[in-house]
Amino acid sequence: MTLDTPDSSLTARDRFDRLHADLRARICLLDYAPGTRLSEEALAAEYGVSRTPLRRVLARLESEGLVQSVHGVGTFVTDVDIEELTQTYQLRLELAEMTGRLSPVPPSPDLIARLARAADRARTLVAAPDPRAFAQLNMEVFLARLSLTANEALREFAERLYIRTARIWLKSVFASRVDLAEETEMFLREIEEVEAALATGDLHAAALIQRAHISMSFTRMKTGRRPGRE
Amino acid sequence: MTLDTPDSSLTARDRFDRLHADLRARICLLDYAPGTRLSEEALAAEYGVSRTPLRRVLARLESEGLVQSVHGVGTFVTDVDIEELTQTYQLRLELAEMTGRLSPVPPSPDLIARLARAADRARTLVAAPDPRAFAQLNMEVFLARLSLTANEALREFAERLYIRTARIWLKSVFASRVDLAEETEMFLREIEEVEAALATGDLHAAALIQRAHISMSFTRMKTGRRPGRE
C-alpha cells in the first residue's frame, strides 16, 4: 500500500498530497478503524519523514473530520454517529443531483474507459465478493465521476462528504448489516445505467441515477438485512 | 483588531481558533487584499507565537482557498476569477435553500436578538454608509443565521463558500461596481423580511428570502451600476 518511491524529483506539495491520499485511503478502507490511535512518530518513521510534515497531513485530516488530535493524549480516527450520518447522506443526495444540473461536462473518453473497466471489475466482484476491493472500486468510481461537473467547489464538497461516510458504509458490511453480494450487484447495475445515460448524453439522468442509488444504499444500511435472508 | 489577550488559561486549540478567525477576517475584510504577501515571521511576531503554530493556521487557510503558499517565494492572498465566482454563487443559492429544508431549527432568542441588533446597525449604516462596517455586519448575520439548520456539514460548507466570496463582493464595492447605499438598503430589507418569516415560524420562507437576496446581490455585482446613476 505504502508507495515508497524515491524522494528525488518530488516537490514538497507532491509529498504532502501522497501522504494525505494514502492516509485518507487507509482510514476510509478501515485499515485504521475508528478509535485507532495514530502515532505521529511511527507514521513519520514509516514514510521516511520527520514529524513536522506529517503533522501537517494530520491537521488536514482533522479539518476533514477524519481524525481528532488531543493534546497530551493522541490522534484518533473519528467515528460518525447515526445523526451525523443521516445529515451527511441527505446532503450527498442533493449534491449528487446538483452534479448533473449546475455545470455538467460531457464525459471524457478516459472516464468512459474507466467506467467500462470498473464494470468489469464489478462483475468479477459479484462472482467473488471482497469488501475491501469493492470499497476501493466504489471510491475510485465516485471520484472519477466528479469530472462530470465543472463546478470545482461542488466537486470538493461532494468528495469531502463521500470520504466522510465511506468507512461507515464499509463498517456496515463487516458488521453484516448489509449484504455484500446485494451491494455489489446494485453497484454493477448503477454503473451500467450510468453508462447508458452517458451514452445518450443525458448528464442529468446520470446524476439522478447516482442520487437514487445513494438513497437506496443508505436505506439498506439503515434498515439492515431483511429477516429471513440470514 | 488583534486581541492580544493574556495567553494564560488558553488551550492550544483556542489559540489556533483565534488566530484562524482573526486572519480569516482580515482577508475577508480586505485588510489583506488579494495578492498581498503574508510574512510568516512578521505575523508570528505580531501574535507573539513562533512560526510553527502560525504555519498551521496558514495551512488551514490554504485548504480553505484563502491563501496559497509557494516554496521559496511566499504566502499570498488568493484572488477569485469570474468563473469560479459564478460557480460558487450557484452553489450558495442551492445551499441557502437547503438550509430551510433539510434540518431546520427554530430560531433561538439569542438569534432573534442578534437580528434585531443587526437591523439597528443596518439602519445606522443606511444613514452613514461604511463598506467595511457593512461587510462585517453582513458576515456576522450570515454566520448567525447558520444556527437555523442542525445539519453540521451543511453549515460548514455554507460558511466556507461565504468566506470564499465575501471579499470579492467587498472588492466590488470599493471598485464602485455596486452601489453601497443600495446594497445596505437591500440588506436591511432582507433582515426585516427574515424577521417576519421567523416570527411566523416559516423557516423555509426565511431560507428562500436569503436565496433570493444572494441571487439578486450576485446579479447586481455582475451587471454593475446602471448607467445614468453615475
Added chain:
DNA sequence: ACGCGCAGCGTTGTGCACATCAGTTTCTGC
C-alpha cells in the same frame, strides 16, 4: 551591446530538541 550563468538573498519546508499536557502508577502520610 547582448546573453548566459552563477552567486547572494529572502522565503517556505524540514528536522530536532524541549515544553506542555493527560493518564497512570507509585509512594507517603494517616
Added chain:
DNA sequence: GCAGAAACTGATGTGCACAACGCTGCGCGT
C-alpha cells in the same frame, strides 16, 4: 489498609536552526 498527592510516562504542541527552493542582480564571456 486506604486516600491523596507527587512523580513518571508517553503523547501532542512549540520554538529554533538549518535545508531546499525561487527570484534577482551582478559579472563574465561572446
